[in-house]
Every structure is written in structure tokens, then in C-alpha cells.
Amino acid sequence: MALETKGGNWDDLKVRVASGAVMAAIGVAAILAGGVWFQMLAVFVTAVMVWECWIMIRGASPTSGMLLAAAVASILSAQVFGGTQSNNFYALFLAVPIIGAVVLDRERITFFIFALAIQIAGYGLVHFRIDYGFTWLIWLVSIVVVTDIAGYFAGKSLGGPKFWPAISPKKTWSGTIGGWIGAALVGILFMQMTNAGWSIVVLSVVISFAGQMGDIAESALKRRQGVKDSSALIPGHGGLFDRFDALLGASLFMLAVASLFNVPGVAF
Template sequence: MNELTTRIVSGVVMIAIALMAAIVGGYYFAVMVAALATGMFYEWMRITRGWGFGWSVAGFVYCLLPALALLWIRDRSGDQGLNLLLWVFIVTWSTDIGAYFAGRRFGKRKLAPTISPNKTVEGLWGGVAAAALLGGAWVWATGLHPAFLVLAPILAAAAQGGDLFESGLKRRAGVKDSGDWLPGHGGLLDRLDGLVPVAVLTSVAVLAGAV
């Protein structure tokens, strides 16, 4: 298989696993989240080895907060928790997919060439548009608070900011990928860097009473 096909196949498998765990919830979802957070922290420690104790603490917080946010979102009463969790997934995944394909098809202007030379302004807008469209459709279909219509494009931009942050870590460490666990995708940090801000900021918005 070529690189794009490998990326698509492995991406579909990962999405299917995440959806099944989210729908079942409870122990199964908690175990998945804990395993992912542990794997992320392992990769963080490998990338930042020798950078000092502060980076270890930062990595622990970086991996812990989104894990707690996802578990808290899923445990909300009734269908609200699952619907909101799936919205988080949809915004994150559609941002990544929209940015990837829009960047490949239309990308000309570099977004942050010193951090991630392959990312483009067109890819950024493609990700934002995809998240606004698909995230908005999910809000309409499930009856989530209308504020999530506005939050979808905002958090899509935050997701791409998370991607750039992780790219900056890798550039400083001199590595291409955070790991090699996922065919066509690299490591867990490479795949979950956008989910980190989306999960955390969604929880903050709910806790603050904004939605």
C-alpha cells in the first residue's frame, strides 16, 4: 500500500476503536483513555529527554488534563455525555482530515515554515471549514447547545495550534515523528496533539457555563 492508503486504513481502524470504546463507555473507555495518556507521556519523555525536570512535569500535565476531560465529558448524564464526546471527536478528526486534504490540494502559503514546513494557510482554513460543517451538523442532529456551532471553528483552530506545538517539540528534539506505533501516522502524540486542546477547552467551556 502507498503512504496515503496506509494512512487512511489505519485512520479508519483507530476511529472505529475510539467510537466503540466511547459508545460502550465505563471501564472500557476509561482503560482506553488511560492507555493513550500513558503512551503519550512515554513519547513526551522520550522526546524531551535531557531537557530538565520542568519538561517532565509539563508533559504529565499535558497528558493528564485531556484524559480527565474526556472521562468527565463521557460521564455526563443521559445522552449528553456521549453526544458531546462524539462532537469533540468529530471536530478534532474533521479538522485533521480537512487540513490534510485542503493542504495537499490547495496549499501554497506556508503557515509556520520554521515549525512545520508542510502546513499551509489553506490547510488551516480547510480544517476550520470541515470542523464547522461536520461539527455543526452533529449539533443540529443531536440537539447540543447552539453555542457549539460557534465553538466548532474556534476549537478547530485550537486543534491546529496543538499540532504546531507538538511539531515544535519534535523540531527542537530533531525527530520526525513522536513514535512509530501507528502506520502512516507516527506516534500517539502525532495523532492526539489536536485532541488535547479540543477536549480541555470543551470541558472548560462547559464548566464555565458558556454552553
């Protein structure tokens, strides 16, 4: 997701808002429903993002990418049916990255890293919904969404120095910091609504930054491949990878934290 951007043109706002509203409605409904509904949405989005990563690297060869996406969907669907109880399940995450790396004649390591990271992040989101519950996942998603919105308006309004011009020329420090402030406000709101302590405010800001780094990572991939968007699936937004890159970064960070530490501050 964008944290961005330089001041000036607001022409894309209406299309962005309309498409964003549809995606938000689908996402919230799936999170609220939980169970197989959220899991299958996560599987679909994860598989499409692997396909988008493939076509960005390989160019005009979407068919083989679809086969890899289907393999990703098959592997992650094991979560729906309880297949994660097997130790062999996690080893399957390596299948698509390895196959893709063997087939590709360039950017093999790049595809391997991104395909693996996308799958792990998708798995993490489903894991969070099952084990931590609705409120916890809404908190995580809210941080990413508010970071994006606050960063967009701060960057458009204030402009200023670029955050990382070599990788993402449009992103500004004003947008970046605006995103942190928005995330802190989300943390304060959930602190008031739940039993979480002040640690949730700090964690919200750190997750916001992790999401921004997910956005930067995808921007670096697009810049390296010479493409503007990961695909053209969503009007005004590009592809699913363009919209969910920050959520991937946030999910990977929180999966690492939850794996290494007990997180009582977000045990709502």
C-alpha cells in the first residue's frame, strides 16, 4: 500500500476510494465471518499475488504463473481442512518458490524470496484470525489501512523530502510520519476499547513501519522489473500485490513476534 505521495494531483482519489471501499467491505465481511470464508479469501489473495510476482519477473507468460498460483492455493487450502497439524505442511511452502526459481532464467532468488514471503504472510493472517480472534485481526488491518490513508493525505498535502527516492520516488517523509501518527491513534483507540495496555500504541507504530517496509519491498521489485503496477486487476489501485504489500509486511513482522514472544499487550 502507498504511504505517499508528493503534493498536487488528486485526480485518482475518486477511483481509489470507490475501489478501496469495495475491497474494504469484502475484507471486513470475511474477517467478521471468519472460518472458511476468511481462509479462502486469504488463499485466493495469496495465490493471485504469487501470480503477479511471476508475471512481473517473467513478463508475458501468465499461464505458467497461473499453475504456480494454483499450487499455492492447494497448499494453503490445507489450513481450511486442518492439514497444518502435519510437520510436512510447512515444508510445502518451499515447493512453489523452488519450482519457480528453477523455471525462471533470471531473478531466481528474487522470486524465491517474494513467493515464500507471500505464502508465509498469507498463512500468518489465517493463523491470527483462528488463534487471536476477530478484534485482534481488525486491529492489525486497521493499522495498515489507516497508515495508508493518513500517509496518502499527509504526503499529498505536505509534500517535502522523499523517504527513499532511489526505490520509491513519490513517497515522502511527511507521508511516512503521517502514517505512524495514524497508527498510534489506532493503538490508542484499541487501548481504550480493550484490555490492552500502552504497549499496543508502540506496537501499532512498529507494525505501521513494518507495513511501510512491505510497501517499499514491492516498490523495489517493480522498479527492478520496470513496471508501474503488479497487474491491472483493480481500477485505480493496480494489482492485489500493490494493495496488500503493506499487510504482508505487517503480517510477517507480527508472525515473527508471535513466534518468538508472548504478546499479552494484544491479547484482547
